[in-house]
Amino acid sequence: NLPTLGVTVSAGAxxxxxxLIGRLADIIGTPRTLAQVHLATATPFLYWAFGGLETTLNAGAVIAFLIAYYAYRLKPGxxxxxxxxxxxxxxxxxxxxxxxxxGGFLVATGSIExxxxxxxxxxxxxxxxxxSLTGMQFAWRWWYFGSLLPQPVAAKVGPQAFALDRIAGGITYALTTVGQYPVALLTLVMIVAFARGIRRPDPIxxxxxxxxxFVxxxxxxxxxxxxxxxEGGRFFVPILAPTIILAFCWYGPVLTRDAVIITIxxxxxxxxxxxxxxxxTSSVLGDRASRDAFPTDTAPYSWFEAQTTSSD
Structure with a gap:
């Protein structure tokens, strides 16, 4: 059935x-085994590996995109x-x-280059x-669906794509995710890596x-x-891999020791x-009491649902 297929696909992805993170780690110079073990056991990644959605598929697509980017950038062909x-x-x-x-990533990196x-x-x-690929995708959607973006996007976003209350919600979401899975240190190291990566000629x-x-x-x-x-930091799962590589590429051979990898x-x-x-707040699908005890407020994230609730 579909739920079983979804979990199988997300676990396979x-x-x-x-x-793939092992391949990307080799390109940057981060210990391969450390990166793979860290990603495989990271709480958001482990949680959504069995979530039945496209989250881990998106994570794999991000890593593959970055590998292809580096491959062409370092040796064009x-x-x-x-x-x-x-x-x-x-x-x-x-x-x-x-x-x-x-688009934002290529514009930013292109400007730097x-x-x-x-x-x-x-x-x-x-x-x-x-x-070109984005234009082809938009053209196909418009021809087939009569819309440039999928209808769920319009239902969630509404007429205002960017608003102050939406940014406040995003900040709250980020802080909640950091509180449940402490990635603040990795983010700090990422910022330092970005600054030093531009100013220093070292290839790594x-x-x-x-x-x-990209992060x-x-x-x-x-x-x-x-x-x-x-829950579970779903939106941050796709950038776990590049963040992990950024955080640990500084320490080289020290982090290849088995004790360090096992500790992480x-x-x-x-x-x-x-x-x-x-x-x-997740529970077994049939556990109605648990689901009722932890109701999920989805209205702030859905413009369509918010309009329906207010009209009632």
Missing amino acids: AVIAIW RARLLAFGAATTVILTVRPETFLIV IHLRRAWREHLRMGAVAA RSRMAPLAV ATYVLFVLTSGGDWM AVLNILTSCLFAQVWS
Whole structure:
């Protein structure tokens, strides 16, 4: 049935994402095993690996997109540009808002490359590919559905795409996620990595800057979109992989020791147990009493639902 298929697909996508983060870690210079173990045991990723939604599929698409980006940026070629186009197609079709993130990322990184007089031609080509694919996607939606975006997007967003109360909701969502899964330290390291990656000529540090730009672009989208009504930090799962790599690429061989990797895995598992017992309101589908005891307020995240509630 469909619920079983959903869980199977999300779990399979999680396995693929864990494999892909190893490839991305090799490109940046982060210990592969550490990155894979950290992602596999991270509370939001572990929670949504069995959620039955597209969350882990989106995470895998993000990693594949970044791998293709680096492959073409570091060694341009026609085959690698085609691979970038394929990865961009995947990431654009998984979530409807991704064109904003991909576009913002390529504009920001392209501006940096132009300023530093580096691989700006490659960025222009990648930007043209992404813009063409986005235009084709919009054209197909308009022809088939009569709308540029899926109807659930319009129902959630409403007439005002960006509003102050929506930003306040996004900040609250981010703080709640950080409280339930402490990633504040990783974010701080990410900011430092971004600053040093631009100013230093070291190849590893310079490769970290695009990762930091992607994470910053994604976080900006989450904040301006108002967050999410689902628990477990669903909106932040796609950027767990680049954030983990940014956070741990500084320490090199020190973090390849088995004791360090086991410690991180144990801490993540303990955090997951704490989340399940203290913060999570999830329950077995048939447990009606538990679901009634923890009602979910979805109206703030759905313009359509808010209008329906107010009219009643």
